Amino acid sequence: MSLNDKSVVVTGGASGIGLEVCKRLLESDAKGVAIIDILENVDGIGQLRSTYPEKNILFIKADVADKTAIDEAYEEITKSFEYLDIVVNVAGIFNDLDVSRTIGVNIGGIINSTFAAMNYMSKEKGGRGGIIANMSSVVGLDPLFLMPVYTSTKQAIVGFTRSLANEIYFEKAGIKFIILCPGATITQLFTNFTEKIIFPDMGDVAYRVLDRLHKQSPADVSKCILSAIEQCENGSIWIIENKQLHPIKMTRYWTSIEEKFAFFKMNFLFRSLLQPSALQAVNRFVRSGNDLMSSMRNLSYYVKFGCPCSQMKKMLKQSADRIPKGPKDCKRDLIKISAPKKVIKPSDVDVYKKAVPRYGLSSSADIKLIQKWQKRMNKRINRPKKALKLRGSNAAITGGFGSIGKAACISMLERGIASLGILDIRENKSLLEALRRRYPEKQIYYQPIDVTNRYSVAEAFNVVGDKVKNLDVFINSSGVLCDGCPEKTIGVNLLGTVYTTLAAMERMGRHNGGKGGTIVNIASVLGLVPCNAFAIYSSSKHGQVGFTRSLADDFYFKRTGVKLMLVCPGMTNTDLTQDPEGSTTFPYAAILGRHLVTAESQSAEICAENMVRAMEKNKNGSVWILDVGKYYEVRPVQYWIPVYNESNNSPDGVKNVN
Known part of the structure; x- marks a missing residue:
């Protein structure tokens, strides 16, 4: 896409990366630039106007976290610009101590x-x-691990933007979405960094890690940003590291709604191509909920059907036009036949040998960096695990009166927990009394909580502390699905998870007189893959995944003795899924919401039982998918390896501080 004669909006454009982006845009003959920022850089903006007097340079002071202010800002911009062609959302802050503000600016903005x-x-x-x-x-x-709250907001941005990069949205709006992921950059983000981390006493650790990271300038980043915009591939993700631009492709951990829809198209094709025995195998595979599309690319799968790869490829090409209209990727994936590929594990050295050179490290440091980083990751993955024994333990759960929460309560009580605290915004007296009658020997109590209010969260955990001496298990089950109200969805799903998790760690942590314990945060498979129908919900769940994985680092475990686990349910019959069409991001996305009805689902009881089974594995940092009555662990792929300064290129820098 040419930048010539384009009208551009840049949020956070008054300083740092945003200001450098404005300069590059004007150098590239952009027609005009509108800057939205809460801080007015008089000198910087004045210099832009003096350097480019013929350009339309507009500054509007506004807080991106304030929806009304941003709506008014865009209304004012459109009075000066006939059209808006490009928007670059740069505005962001780092302050993990101010959770609400960080989430409000970074993802809310x-x-x-x-x-x-x-x-x-x-x-x-x-x-x-x-x-x-x-x-x-x-x-x-x-x-x-240094910045769990900040990390959660940045993963939320990835989930939100990927969800909007959909063909249906593009056909309606004509807007492409791209994601920019810079590495460490010299900006105001690093100012007083050690004073803005969640545990002030780890300031020395933070300084030592940050000091070793290779940093790039805002000017270098802005150059890469404009290059990514010019390539303008919808849904593309770009790492900007060591002054270079690197496109990446995200791994799929779960079969999406669109792919499930595509199964019916492939089934139609196979009915006309395969023998009855093969057709039965395909049908069984589809019903099992597995990723048929990935397995079809494996040559051995075709051999099982007694159909040589060359013959299958020829038949698919001849019959591709017979596939009914559906997802555009369906036809492409069907006719791309390849030999079976080696299964690469996240700990494989080959992965890092391929990844490191693209970040510009010297070859003499590559092998050492690979081995050290791999050793640290393997140490965390392969540490012996001690099974979690629920009998006699004290547990608490938020959202305990919801579908999955209620089932989880019963599952834990059946396993013999000593006490159960149900924290929810509204009391379900009939359910509470039923549980007390069914388990009279257990201590079951209720405490009202608003997870979006940190004072309410603190009060609730004080009550838990009064009820039990030590809290052993905490489950975060609160959640809403309401894309029409982004503030509520982000507030309950993400902000609530952060508040309650940090409060539970303080109550359970050895550093604070506790015995340690286990925290389980319930996200969703839509926190691992984007969801076009529910972009806000998917964003909040991506944030939960990033936050939980950050706190599951060895550094925190050694300090607190608290293990964090993440469970990601698939399609489950709960109150959240009763009206999928009415909860979509846009009205015209209702067709995507309707696909939920066709997806194979599971009951809340089965989901909760599998969650407790996964919880009993007691594996710190583990991520579990609970889908179609099954549960299994996934290991997220590593897309980025920190680049250290060559003068201090000790890849065990993070390891040493642990």
Whole structure:
């Protein structure tokens, strides 16, 4: 996409990376630039206006976390610009001590600016389409233990933007979405960094790690950003590291709604191509909920059908046009036949040998860095696990009166826990009394809680502390699905998870007089893969995944003795899924919501039982998918390896501080 004669909006454009992006845009003959920022850099903006007097340079002071202010800002911008062509959302902060503000600016600001821009850019509303580039970070791809709250917001941005990069949305609005993930960059983010981390006493650790990271300048990052915009591939993700731009492809951990829909198309094709025995095998495979599309690429799968790969390839090419209309990727994936590939584990050295050179490290340091980083990761993955014994333990759960929460309560009580605290915003007296009658020897109590209010969370955990001497297990089950109200969805699902998890760690941690314990955060498979129908919900669940994985680092476990686990249910029959069409991000996404009805689901009781079984594995940092009555662990792929300064290129830098 050419930047010539384009009108651009840059949030956070008054300083740092945002200001450098504005300079590059104007150098590239952009027609005009509108800057939205809460801080007015008089000198920086004045210099832009003096350097480019013929350009339309507009500054609007606004807080991106304030939806009303952003809507008004875009309304004012459209009075000066006839069309909006490009939006670059750069605004962001780091302050893990101020959880609400960090989430509000980093993900709330992205959502507010994106939706406001779409109102004026969408072809459906009289615009001419364009590009929206949302800035995440490399920690939005791989968590960094130093900044769990910041990491959660950046992973939320990745989930949100990927969810919007959908063909249906593009056909309606004509807007492409890209994700920018810079590595460590010299900006105000690092100012007083050690004073903004969640545990102030780890300031020395933070300084030693940050000091070893290779850092790039905002000017270098801005150059890569414009290159990514010019390539303008919808849904693309770009790592900006060591002054270079690297595109990446995300791994799929779960069969998406679109792929399930595509199964019916493939089934149609196989009915006309395969023998009855093969057709039965395909049908069994589809019903099992496995990823048929991935297995079809394996040559051995075709051999099982007694059909040589060359013959299958020929038949598929001849019959591709017979597939009914559906997802565009369906036909492409069907005719791409390849030999079986080696299964590569996350700990494989080959993965790092391929990854390291693209970040520009010297060859003499490559092998040492690979071996040290691999050793640290393997140590965490392969540490002997001690099974969690629930009998006689004390447990608490938020959202305990919900579908999965209620079933989890019963499952834990059946395993002999001594006490159960149910924390929920509203009391279900009939259920509470039923549990007490069924388990009279157990201590079962209720405490009201608003997970979006940190004072309410603190009060609830004080009550838990009064009820039991030690809290052994805490489950985060609160959640809502309401994309029409982003503030509520992000607040309950992400902000609530952060508040309650940190409160539970303080109550359970050895550093604070506790005995340690286990925290289980319930996310969703939509926190591992994007969901076009529910972009806000998917964003909040991506944030939960990033936050939990950050806190599951060895550094925190050695300090607190608290293990963190993540469970990701698939399609489950709960109150959240009763009205999928009415909860979508946009009205015209209702067709995507309706696909949920066709997906194979599981009951809340089975989901909860499998969650407790996974919890009993007691594996710190583990991620479990609970889908179609089964549970299994997934190991997220590592997309980014920290680049250290060559003068201090000790790859065990993180290891040493642990």
